[in-house]
Amino acid sequence: MTSLITIENIEIKAGDKPILSVPRFELRQGEVLGVMGPNGAGKSTLLKTLALLAPPGRGSVFFQGQEVGDVLALEVRRKFAVALQQSLLLDTSVYHNIAIGLKLRNRSRKEIKEKVAYWLEVFKISHLSKKHAYHLSGGEAQRVNLARAMILEPEVLFLDEPFSALDFPTKVQLLKDMKQVVENTKTTTVFISHDLVEIKYFTQRLIILMDGEIKQSGPTAEVLSSPNEAAAGFIGEWSELLS
Amino acid sequence: MELLLQGLRKAIEMILSGDPVILEITWRTLKVSLTAIMISTLIGLPAGMMLGLIKFPGRKLILTLINIGMGLPPVVAGLWITLLLWRSGPLSDFELLYTPTAIIIAQTLVSLPIVTGLTATAFQQINEKLIMQIKALGATKIQLVLILLKESRLAILAGIIAGFGRVIAEVGAAMMVGGNISGETRILTTSIVMEVSKGNFDIALALSFILMTIAFLITFCLTYLQQRKRSQ
Amino acid sequence: MFKIKRAFAIMLIMLVALMAACSSSTGNDATKDEPKESGEVERTDIILATTTSTQDSGLLDVLIPMFEEQQPYNVKTVAVGTGQALEMGSRGEADALLVHAPDAEQELVDSEDVVNRQKIMYNDFIIVGPADDPAGIKDAAVAEALTKAFDAKATFVSRGDDSGTHKKELALWKEANLDPAENGSYVETGQGMGSSLQVAAEKKGYILTDRATYLAQKDNLGDFEIMVEGDESLLNIYHVMEVNAEKHEKVKKDGAKAFVEFMIAEDTKKTIADFGVEEYGEPLFFLFE
Numbered sequence: 180m181t182s183l184i185t186i187e188n189i190e191i192k193a194g195d196k197p198i199l200s201v202p203r204f205e206l207r208q209g210e211v212l213g214v215m216g217p218n219g220a221g222k223s224t225l226l227k228t229l230a231l232l233a234p235p236g237r238g239s240v241f242f243q244g245q246e247v248g249d250v251l252a253l254e255v256r257r258k259f260a261v262a263l264q265q266s267l268l269l270d271t272s273v274y275h276n277i278a279i280g281l282k283l284r285n286r287s288r289k290e291i292k293e294k295v296a297y298w299l300e301v302f303k304i305s306h307l308s309k310k311h312a313y314h315l316s317g318g319e320a321q322r323v324n325l326a327r328a329m330i331l332e333p334e335v336l337f338l339d340e341p342f343s344a345l346d347f348p349t350k351v352q353l354l355k356d357m358k359q360v361v362e363n364t365k366t367t368t369v370f371i372s373h374d375l376v377e378i379k380y381f382t383q384r385l386i387i388l389m390d391g392e393i394k395q396s397g398p399t400a401e402v403l404s405s406p407n408e409a410a411a412g413f414i415g416e417w418s419e420l421l422s
Numbered sequence: 423m424e425l426l427l428q429g430l431r432k433a434i435e436m437i438l439s440g441d442p443v444i445l446e447i448t449w450r451t452l453k454v455s456l457t458a459i460m461i462s463t464l465i466g467l468p469a470g471m472m473l474g475l476i477k478f479p480g481r482k483l484i485l486t487l488i489n490i491g492m493g494l495p496p497v498v499a500g501l502w503i504t505l506l507l508w509r510s511g512p513l514s515d516f517e518l519l520y521t522p523t524a525i526i527i528a529q530t531l532v533s534l535p536i537v538t539g540l541t542a543t544a545f546q547q548i549n550e551k552l553i554m555q556i557k558a559l560g561a562t563k564i565q566l567v568l569i570l571l572k573e574s575r576l577a578i579l580a581g582i583i584a585g586f587g588r589v590i591a592e593v594g595a596a597m598m599v600g601g602n603i604s605g606e607t608r609i610l611t612t613s614i615v616m617e618v619s620k621g622n623f624d625i626a627l628a629l630s631f632i633l634m635t636i637a638f639l640i641t642f643c644l645t646y647l648q649q650r651k652r653s654q
Numbered sequence: 655m656f657k658i659k660r661a662f663a664i665m666l667i668m669l670v671a672l673m674a675a676c677s678s679s680t681g682n683d684a685t686k687d688e689p690k691e692s693g694e695v696e697r698t699d700i701i702l703a704t705t706t707s708t709q710d711s712g713l714l715d716v717l718i719p720m721f722e723e724q725q726p727y728n729v730k731t732v733a734v735g736t737g738q739a740l741e742m743g744s745r746g747e748a749d750a751l752l753v754h755a756p757d758a759e760q761e762l763v764d765s766e767d768v769v770n771r772q773k774i775m776y777n778d779f780i781i782v783g784p785a786d787d788p789a790g791i792k793d794a795a796v797a798e799a800l801t802k803a804f805d806a807k808a809t810f811v812s813r814g815d816d817s818g819t820h821k822k823e824l825a826l827w828k829e830a831n832l833d834p835a836e837n838g839s840y841v842e843t844g845q846g847m848g849s850s851l852q853v854a855a856e857k858k859g860y861i862l863t864d865r866a867t868y869l870a871q872k873d874n875l876g877d878f879e880i881m882v883e884g885d886e887s888l889l890n891i892y893h894v895m896e897v898n899a900e901k902h903e904k905v906k907k908d909g910a911k912a913f914v915e916f917m918i919a920e921d922t923k924k925t926i927a928d929f930g931v932e933e934y935g936e937p938l939f940f941l942f943e
Contacts, residue, residue: 517699601732620867
């Protein structure tokens with residue numbers, strides 16, 4: 180598999196405290212990558228760095244082998260999509276929330292209309308199209324959030340705990356739907372989660388991040404079943420609980 | 423009670439008869455106040471946005487000063503501006519004292535802190551993650567700013583409404599820097615003060631009805647702008 | 655339904671509106687002379703500092719248009735308290751003064767802040783009060799009337815604003831050897847003549863007022879009557895003067911001079927003497943013969 184995004188020499192600090200320290204990391208074309216780690220391990224910072232939403236400090240970010248500087252940042256960022264734990268919808272209707280990314284790219288009204296209709300359908304929320312985003316349930320809002328990301332047909336999709344605030348049945352349903360969507364579109368995905376079940380179900384490769392460093396990286400099943408010494412402290416107890 | 427009815431009758435009379443002096447004063451009031459609030463908005467909106475979004479040294483101090491400025495008594499603003507514009511003052515060469523421009527300056531000075539401060543507050547309250555999310559949706563810097571403006575429009579318009587309320591109601595500064603000169607700087611509030619001092623309570627009341635009507639109409643328009651589309 | 659394009663549009667509209675407003679307000683200087691007569695000579699602004707009581711009488715609304723018709727000046731009449739008007743003179747912030755505080759005016763003449771001071775007209779002060787006259791001061795001499803009011807602890811309303819009228823009132827108390835502030839029923843309003851009269855009517859108190867304002871307001875005051883009048887010490891004398899251009903460089907000497915000359919011209923005098931006769935049945939101002 181070829182590398183889609185590569186980061187090198189990333190050293191991000193808050194004052195003297197290291198937040199993220201990654202000498203080199205590759206996100207491969209087509210993979211669904213899980214990221215796990217305790218709170219404050221640097222997961223979100225890693226995501227922001229990969230998604231070009233935070234400056235890489237002295238390090239570098241390459242997209243398809245080309246280094247991304249300030250000039251390219253917007254162009255490359257527009258090939259990505261991000262969905263966070265909070266749906267953070269705008270103060271307008273569901274329709275316009277989903278359409279926003281395409282509008283920002285100045286796409287034609289016709290194209291926007293067709294695509295919004297399509298993704299409303301995929302996420303089973305066509306009936307909510309005209310509803311104001313502030314009047315949605317948590318599960319509905321998160322579906323809008325994901326549709327808003329997927330409509331961009333991103334080359335890389337970044338998900339930062341998008342299911343964690345949902346109740347169990349809602350979560351299961353949405354997780355299943357989302358996995359379907361990602362598989363159908365073959366979207367390269369970075370998925371941050373605290374939930375081993377989600378990780379196991381959704382991802383192919385897993386990295387364990389602790390204290391800003393990648394402690395282990397490998398196929399998801401392998402990492403979960405045999406964590407190395409550094410990762411064991413974090414994974415071990417989880418695995419016990421599941422087995 | 424009789425006086426109130428008399429005033430109301432007089433107001434209707436004066437408006438219906440199209441009294442040129444009343445029309446002129448009303449028109450000047452509108453022009454001056456709207457210009458002042460527009461300048462305040464054009465300066466205060468970007469300034470408030472920057473203060474709300476960008477963290478830099480001295481920001482807290484500036485915000486504190488702006489909050490103090492919200493309570494700046496108009497007569498104090500009027501006094502400062504008078505001293506600056508006086509023939510013996512540093513800005514005397516512009517010959518602005520006792521002109522409508524001087525009133526606009528004074529009214530801008532008293533409304534600018536309100537617009538800036540309330541805009542800054544609105545933008546300080548914006549979730550940082552929302553900003554990141556909007557960037558992640560592919561927004562350029564300008565698009566980001568426009569979306570944030572739209573998201574904060576309730577609070578921003580509240581600031582503009584509050585600023586306009588201050589400007590249209592203001593009398594002390596307008597009296598001082600404008601001089602209430604007939605045909606030049608007489609506006610509704612200064613006319614009311616003058617008519618009261620002359621003892622013409624019916625005319626003063628009539629003017630007050632006109633003032634309240636235009637204040638109401640403009641505030642209503644702004645409120646409509648603020649609240650529309652909530653119907654969805 | 656709110657689009658980014660619309661946000662743009664709104665900002666654009668605001669910008670355009672602002673520019674329109676700006677251009678019309680800057681164009682104001684050019685347009686403000688229009689109502690007078692088009693195709694006229696260029697006018698110079700001059701500032702006339704006067705007192706609110708002068709403005710309130712309405713006399714200037716008649717005189718200023720007359721002057722502007724005869725002379726190429728635009729008079730900015732700033733009506734303030736006597737104290738402020740005199741201060742504007744001594745600082746060179748005005749070009750001409752029309753005030754009624756002879757002693758204070760003399761100080762400005764002595765300090766050479768003003769020149770060409772001319773006696774214009776007078777009206778008189780009167781003491782008015784509630785018709786039932788609780789202190790029984792009616793028709794007494796000034797000092798006696800004040801003493802009676804003081805002894806009866808009757809309410810006495812004062813402008814208390816350093817105006818010409820206020821100064822006059824204090825001088826009268828002084829002549830009667832009384833300190834009105836000792837009396838708890840002495841009320842200082844800090845407001846103009848009209849408002850102070852209103853306060854006096856509400857509180858059923860006595861008050862020193864100029865006759866012109868009293869006549870203009872009589873109908874609003876209820877059961878109020880003239881108590882004391884006609885005493886020589888009650889004269890209210892108006893002077894007009896130029897602010898000294900030699901001392902204050904920005905003063906517009908020609909305009910100030912033209913205004914003073916206008917005020918003492920025969921036509922003007924006639925207008926002054928006739929002013930108010932039609933409305934009140936008696937003149938508000940009198941000339942010196």
